[in-house]
Amino acid sequence: MAEKKKTYVEDIERTLYDIKNEDHSIYKTKSGLTEDIIRDISARKHDPKWMLDFRLKSLEIYNSLELPTWGPDLSELNMDDIVTYVQPDAKMVGNWNEVPEDIKDTFDRLGIPEAEKKSLAGVGAQYDSEVVYHSMQDELVQQGVVYTDMESALTQYEDIVKEYFMTLVPPKDHKFAALHGAVWSGGSFVYVPEGVHVDVPLQSYFRLNAAGAGQFEHTLIIVEPGASLHFIEGCSAPKYNVTNLHAGCVELFVKEGARLRYSTIENWSRNMMNLNTKRALVEKDGIIEWVSGSFGSHVSMLYPCSVLHGENARCEFTGVTFASKGQNLDTGASVIHAAPHTSANINTRTISKAGGRATYRSAVKVTKNADHARCSVNCESLMLDDLSRSDTLPTMDIEGDEADIGHEAKIGRISDEAVFYLTSRGIDEEEARAMIVRGFVEPIAKELPLEYAVEMNNLVNIELEGTMG
Amino acid sequence: MALQEKDVNNGTPAVTAAALAAEEQQRAVFSRIPSRTWRWLGANTAYMPEGLTDEPVTQTITVEPGQRDAVVLSERESGAYTVQADVQEGAVLDLVKVQLVPDDAPYTSRIFVHLGRGAKLNYTAIEAGAVHTASKLEVDMEGDDSQSDIWSLYFGDGESKIDLNYIIRQRGQRTDANMQVRGALLGHSEKTFRGTLDFQRGSAGSVGRENEEVVLLSSGVRNRSVPIMLSHEDDVDGHHAVSIGKMDENKLYYLMSRGLDLAAAQRLVVEASFQPVLDRLPASESALREEIDAYLLGRLSENE
Amino acid sequence: MSEQLLSIKGLHAGVEGKEILKGLNLEVGLGEVHVILGPNGSGKSTLMNVIMGHPKYEVTAGEMTFGGEDLAALKTFERARKGLFLSFQTPEEIPGITLENMIRTSRQAITGKKERIIAFRRELQGVMKSLKMDPSYAQRYLNVGFSGGEKKRAEILQLLMLSPKLALLDETDSGLDVDAVQIVSEGVAKFHNDQNSCLIITHNTRILEHLSVDRVHVLMNGQIVEEGGPELIDDINKRGFTHLLDAQGCPVGGNCPNAETCPNNK
Incomplete structure (x- = not known):
């Protein structure tokens, strides 16, 4: 056999993402996490009392929980060094021209305003801890669709937020969910009324500019019965020598007969710890479709979870992960079949190269009452050299005898x-x-x-x- | 990350991470998977069955270079069994383990096999008895061109618990591992199968196959499957597949159209799925084969 | 004699240290159709792969020139760009790359000219029609889920779209039903003209029906043991290969890779 051919690859071209702006924030908390800091954030954000209580309770839970005992090593993360709240020098506006110049330039380079004109029905843009721009087509406004930042939602739709906020991902779920509950800021709120179809996607873009900061945006989407939505989420940050932290939380409520497609392209810089929690609760005949691309960050732990709660609820998960030098990307999906005739398809591809480490981790759970649950998993991993690592770690837990579960995985080279x-x-x-x-x-x-x-x-x-x- | 099952299980009590952690501390651990995952899945750890202290009966097997050795372990009594086998260069070990321990007794077995250059392990296991079975198989494929061909069958019924943890470490070059597992679960049996193919750095040119097929025959059963593949080497070809479900209705229909009743048809389908494992029992052990056939048939009929 | 296109002299080649071709000579002139016959394991597919430059095969002695140029220094893709084309006996399945994309990328690589998508698609669909291929196959992943016959038709489609100087057809007709062989045969006939050549491995004369064969070579044990005109095909069909061995004896002696099946080896 001739000499073995290898595909050596260099580090990703990131110039576009790596342009840093000067830190013009008007306010930053001290680094670290204390009750005072939480009270300070809450006061600055004019939280209602229940939200302050929620934050404090979450902090308590955070302090009581251990780091995960599995997955990537998180010891590099020192919360005492992380600035949890960075308020940019900008107010939330509905017109790109009113966004401060350097921030607008950033989003221009990322193509966000251009995309809004061409292919989106609405756009939200978050810079560090606060949303600086939000806008949606009038037509959708008239149909009762709400697309705004979480802070505005908390004022204008307090009842709805209170009913749903962190009920699907409760703070006691894990340490970073608790952290999120304590320091969350920014993010998007989308409400699609019954029967309304939002045919053109909405997109939120999250940009973390400040060094050593954390981004903790909260995305809450409610798609009422028979309605549909395509939501796109993009993330990036310039590279710094200090650790940045992203611990966002996404809660998706897909009601009876509704359909939600949630697409994410995550391209954080390689000093980012991306510990994100995403979960969807899908009612009868509802459909959640996840499309998830993980390319950036130093460490990622991301496993969007679909709780198929109503009969015939369905999940389609499509994911790709690309781990290069210095990256440990632990990604996957989980599905809980909690009702009869629920079905799920999980289809993923991972590539690892140049010493990068990619892990596919998944869970498929079928509860006792979920008769005729069907789930099919297909994950393939490609390794481009022998410096890299690729692991596949799926778990299936099936109760009862009326399930049909298939799982297939492959690892190999070109x-x-x-x-x-x-x-x-x-x-x-x-x-x-x-x-x-x-x-x-x-x-x-x-x-x-x-x-x-x-x-x-x-x-x-x-x-x-x-x-x- | 850990999932809160409050909303999810429709009333089933939630298993909290703290409760699981406490459980892990209190109970003696029998074995773990090589790489941990979420705790709420209960897949990380296999515990020692109750009523057994971990004082193993140990057996050592050495197969000298170029030799071939056949060992049949026929285990009928509760206990903790350990086998250490060293299969040296170019040698072959045909290891058969048949576990028919009484259905009220606990049982553990740990088998460690080391394979030298060009060595081969043929392993056939029948795990059909005991109230709580915990079995571990660890194969260290250190030698280049070593092979392991592993065929295992489990059968659970009543309140039985079966906990299997197979770990194949592919370390040499051009190693070849094949892991085929067939199972049937009835009654209120619970089973966890953890199967790991670990392609370590330097295992260039290796292939690994893992396949588990489980037939679920009663609404009271619980099945956990954890097929793990770890790879530090790009020049490998790894594949795993799991299929879990009811019996194929077309097959049943076909058999019933030939005059079989449902139970008989089911029995036939289960037997067919076990056949490739049973067929590996050595011809010299025909009495044992007949005993296993009669045993499985008896258990299957009993549960109708 | 026409201008030489492919010339092979004293070729020794093998795989993983095992010699398969043992001093093979072959000349193919421009505009000619050559057929290679031989029993299984005689080295026919190895010859095709060695001409195409498969990295797994090692050439240990001899020389190959194509259009007067030494092939030894050329990598597989460079050989293709010089005008060599191999129709694989078992074409690779490559997920994610559509048949159309693959052929367009190839043609651009070979001609160095950018293809215009619409014009290219129209041309492709036309050729697919002539091969009685379902046009939807253009958008399917390369050979993935294709039947044996569809894979072979996709090979002939590439042959017609890439129009090489020399087509190497490795049992392109094997495993096909009568109608499919007819389509493949017409496809090859449509390709062939006096400015290109074919080197065909076959067990089936039907693929040759629309072609006029210039020369027939019988390959056994890594060497050409018999050559002749088209009449040799009928002769082999009637008498098989055994008589050649009887006349020839075993050309490689004790190291024969086919020792077990060789009728001379008692």
């Missing part, structure tokens, strides 16, 4: 025979390998919003170009 086939058609080796890698993620890429699919293909191109061994 096949020499496939490379030979393509090169025999005149395609050079580098391009042949890139084509095979792109083909590997194609089933996922085609689920992404177009701009992101292009971006993902570019990522693959950039990472594979010119570095063949």
